[in-house]
Amino acid sequence: MASFKIEGGHKLSGSITPQGAKNEALQIICAVLLTDKKVTVNNIPNIIDVNKLIFILGELGVKIEKISKNSYTFQADDLNLNYLESEEFKRDGSSLRGSIMIVGPLLARFGKGYIPRPGGDKIGRRRLDTHFEGFIRLGATFRYNKEESFYGVEAKELFGTDMLLDEASVTGTANILMAAVLATGTTTIYNAACEPYIQQLSKMLNAMGAKITGVGSNLLHIEGVKSLHGCEHTVLPDMIEIGSWIGMAVMTRSALTIKNVSWKDLGQIPNVFRKLGIKLEKRNDDIFIPEQESYEIQNYIDGSVLTISDAPWPGFTPDLLSIVLVIATQAKGTVLIHQKMFESRLFFVDKLIDMGAKVILCDPHRATVIGHDFQSMLKATNMTSPDIRAGVSLLIAALSAKGTSIINNIEQIDRGYEDIDQRLRAIGAKIERIEN
Incomplete structure (x- = not known):
């Protein structure tokens, strides 16, 4: 069983190409x-x-x-x-x-x-x-x-x-x-x-x-x-991996280019990230995420708290809700994450709470996230990956955290992400694979 050792707080830079879906x-x-x-x-x-x-x-x-x-x-x-x-x-x-x-x-x-x-x-x-x-x-x-x-x-x-x-x-x-x-x-x-x-x-x-x-x-x-x-x-580029790279850029306050994303097949994904205050630029078929020191969650027109929920296509994919939740921990503002399609996918938030995130787990389907606006950094910790998407969300949190984190059971991440540690090192991440 292998683990990732991640030294957080380092900026990423350059470009990355998503794997096949x-x-x-x-x-x-x-x-x-x-x-x-x-x-x-x-x-x-x-x-x-x-x-x-x-x-x-x-x-x-x-x-x-x-x-x-x-x-x-x-x-x-x-x-x-x-x-x-x-x-x-x-x-x-x-x-x-x-x-x-x-x-x-x-x-x-x-x-x-x-x-x-x-x-x-x-x-x-x-x-x-x-x-x-x-x-x-x-x-x-x-x-x-x-x-x-x-x-x-x-x-x-x-x-x-x-x-x-x-x-x-x-x-x-x-x-x-x-x-x-x-x-x-x-x-x-x-x-x-x-x-x-x-x-x-x-x-x-x-x-x-x-x-x-x-x-x-x-x-x-x-x-x-x-x-x-x-x-x-x-095979198309993987929209879930594209969303994961956006999350990594935002949480590490880095400028990053994601190559050949097939914009026409991304559906609601760019729009949902923009609702979180994230700047995305379309450059031909690439996404460019500029370095952002802060990003503010949009409220609804009447001033009420934004809800981001999953739905069958062309709704927002459930596979990216855990990524959105992690990004929200360092946003300015509050958002309700409503995971309608699976009842256990939000249980990884206890790891984020251990890292200092302000998350209220309302029930198996809903979590309220109160963002830190980077005024309080997440703290490094030891954790275990419960599934593919939660595992990558914890990896994103570790990349942004202060100190060195360990993520165990990374076979769950390897199930869905090709050579993720090598590809992250190529853009400046401090990540090491440890064989236990």
């Missing part, structure tokens, strides 16, 4: 199972969660060639479907939540898909009902082995249908979409997630020969086809 890459890699032809994927982030999924596909028999650090070819032309019922798969699949998205492609192409209960972040309940209800609507039979926590769906043939999802689940939409592209007839998915990553998956599937319309909306139309062919696809 983790959440898109997990969907795209699962989609290669829909064809026996070669698929090339570029800008894949070199992180634990993505590498675990690539390993699972390799065990399943997918031919994988690493072209460069972040580019791969995949060819699923000779799969070992017996692996899906093996003890090895039950072990491998249960450690990664993203593995759930292999079920849709396998069901569509081979008539069966199995998955152990997936793992991932400990951030509250993350239901799988949307996935399996969608498969059942397409004509699959569902079974669940309670003793082994093992799910399965089987169908001789899938048939297009109209469905209204009970929630706009991103992974649920992706999974059902991948199953529907090879179904007989036409499927409509209403209340579909419409995140840029779902749009990217749809564009990739269409490039492979699928017939999906309504891309970018919450109503998708899928006309089933007999088979798909290969394609080449490039």
Whole structure:
């Protein structure tokens, strides 16, 4: 188990390029199972969660060639479907939540898909009902082995249908979409997630020969086809990492350029940071954050306290609320953070309180942050990363704090951020990886 040792209080400078989007890459890699032809994927982030999924596909028999650090070819032309019922798969699949998205492609192409209960972040309940209800609507039979926590769906043939999802689940939409592209007839998915990553998956599937319309909306139309062919696809930059770099620049009062951010896919993110008083400049497709000694949270027009909350796209992503919360600890003013979508993601604030932040945890979903305006610096401490996003938020706090902090359980951070310590050192951070 490794830790980060961080000496806080140092300014950052220069430029940094965001990695490929983790959440898109997990969907795209699962989609290669829909064809026996070669698929090339570029800008894949070199992180634990993505590498675990690539390993699972390799065990399943997918031919994988690493072209460069972040580019791969995949060819699923000779799969070992017996692996899906093996003890090895039950072990491998249960450690990664993203593995759930292999079920849709396998069901569509081979008539069966199995998955152990997936793992991932400990951030509250993350239901799988949307996935399996969608498969059942397409004509699959569902079974669940309670003793082994093992799910399965089987169908001789899938048939297009109209469905209204009970929630706009991103992974649920992706999974059902991948199953529907090879179904007989036409499927409509209403209340579909419409995140840029779902749009990217749809564009990739269409490039492979699928017939999906309504891309970018919450109503998708899928006309089933007999088979798909290969394609080449490039993953978007990770909007969560972009938000993380903004947080690091602001909390260390540094000037920083974030390169090639795909502004058109950032949605509400720049606007929410501006509401916190943060200056962001659009320079072609880059973000420039100037050095700011202070930033003031905007109140609402009537003078009431600003609330920042998460919502399905095009609302503000829940993955950045913990970053916003940390930034607010040194802002001028007060903000209410309302985490609507997950009930345990705010529990990391006790670490910030230990560091001297003024945060009132109202309940599992809401926290009020009273900013210090840098009049009182956060204090260094020893802490443990509970999940990917909280881990990076604590890292941002440590970079701004007075003294030397230790963050344990950094595998949680490595799950979502590629070579983060090396990349931070390159822009001036004092961070060291310690193998315990």
